[in-house]
Amino acid sequence: MCAREVEVTAEDSGTPEEQGDNPRSGLSADERGLLEAFDRLRPQGSLGWHFDDTVRRLVEPPQFQGRPNGWAGLPADLWERGRGTKASERVLGDVVTTVAQDLSEYTDRAVDESYQRTEDALGELRRTVFDAIRFLAARVERLESSVDPLGMEAAEFDLPAMDASAWFDDAPTWAAARSDLPVLLGELADDGLLAALVASGTGVEGVDPRGPVVWAANAAFDVGNGKAGPATAIAEVIDYLRALPGASRGCVVLAGCVDRTDIAGKVDLIDEARRVVAPGGALVVLVTEQSAWDASVAPVVRDLLPGRPLHPETWQAVLEQRGLRGATWHRPTSGSVHAVVSEVGR
């Protein structure tokens, strides 16, 4: 395509999808959600747009439009038209013309030299900035590859489904302290936990990065056919939490995501959940028993997955260390999923 067509103006702002001719505008909400799930995997997000324009401005020296034409002097036919002008006025006119032309030429030279000096200085600055960006980009790539040489995502591994049935009866009690605010279920485990919370009359929203899980939940609750059900979203729990206002939820229940992420990811989840839960509300971590986890995942997953479940006692320590109160370990009556319940201080 021609360079003329990559010019980006302020009116063009936004990704191609965000512009006026949005190719997704005719799609249903679930189709858009499906495609947006991929958009979230773009590493640079909205940084992309305006990039061309910025680069063009950086790599191309600004075009010097040229100074205005110098003073051309008095109209050539002036003396023809002014035959009646006195000789003294004609001499004065000649002097004015000569001086003005000299001044004009001097100004032109000064403008040209000034522009050239500015260009020289800016050119050097541009080269330096680009060198720095290239250097940093190379360093970031090396750093990323040294921290995570395989670059595999947790979602690429086949992980066991969590059986949280032992907590269906207790789940509504976790939400009771701040029943004026909705409960957020971070990963749906199975529909049962979501159903138990909905049945208790609590406002519930369920978040899960796995499309089929969310779609199955929507189908189970007949969402979209005029029936009230839980609000659901296909999203990474940590991303969803980050987008929520502080103290806006009565309870956050984290399941699944806390098992598979590494320790830094676990702490991020706890910190964000603590910020989102209103004072007096509960933060609940559902954690798979380590022996059950090790027995249920394939060796490849066990070896390569960045994280594994923490012991409930460790969770108690982590929750206390991150500022939550009264972290209590609840053992299941059946199954291998434990609950660690804590409270956000008032």
Next chain:
Amino acid sequence: MSGIHLFVPMLHVRDAVGEHTRALRDLLVAEGVDCRIYIENPDPNTVHETRHYLEYEDDAIAGDVLVYQMATRSDMVAWLAGRPEPVVVNYHNITPSEYFAPWNNWIARHQALAVLELEDLAPTAALGIGVSTFDADELRRCGCPEVVVVPVANVRIPPMTPDPTTLATLRGPEGEGGPRWLSVGRLAPNKAHQDTIAALFIARATTSPDARLTIVGSPSEPAYARALRRYAAELGMHGAVTFVSGISDGALAAHYVAADVLVMLSEHEGFGVPLVEAMSHGLPVVAFAAGAVPEVVGDAGVLLEEKGPRHVAQELAALIDDPARRESLVVAGRARPAALGLDRAGSDLVAALLDVAGRAPGVSAVPGSDVPVRPAAPLSH
């Protein structure tokens, strides 16, 4: 003896531009023309058949014609623009940088600069050769004074014989599995493979629970390739989406033969070699009508004006469930490469270059100038 020499930033094997360049070199040599390939960055796999472009300064002979294979940016362009020899721009399209910007700023910048280079080089080119009308139009818009359309020279006519071992593996036991979708193309953002994965997700949830997708293509942009894998995984399609790369031509042919349909939802294609490869192998094509795709597919495939995942899934299901329609597309598809002039693309390209050489000073030294020159024929479609 003067010659017609080819310049390409890197010469890759199993790459559309690389294979086209090598095929053109062989055709020119077969015509008795002195032809070498000059590169900027060496590829270990082809380094033995290339020379660095600055070495041309020692090789130059009056009457030479220099042919630049353009698809990305290169320091070669400024150098070529300063050469006294006639320069032909063989244009394979520059993928717009906005496709790469969210994934790789470096490549995005590279592509933005390539556009500027095209704008600099095109007005001074002795001839512009677009591999499609879509590309030729871009050359004209960028000021190229004389433009012809000659498609790529590296499509095998007749098609490659499938590798029997791969074919047997892909077909599996008789009657096993559901519809097999195939997508062929580099894992680059403009190819929009994610739209095919999303359509597969809808198809499996609605009409075709057993549908499977194989994506054959090298991970040209690693971050994008990683995201595609993760996307398929997050949609619960670990086993339903298979990524394949680095396979032989015979193995690729086996994929074409074993599949039920080729899906190409690319948003920017300068030609679309997999489309004609699929049609040559009798594989029906469903493609998004973008770039050069409509002129390449013609009426021999299903062209989609919009590509929402549900719409794509429905179109594919309708095609797979309609044997008569499939058969008519197969017949039309097999005839399509000839209709596009692919069988004579090589000779047309050589003729166009010899024509330029014939106009160049010192032409008497080019053996090819003794060969009767016929003008390059534009695509007839």
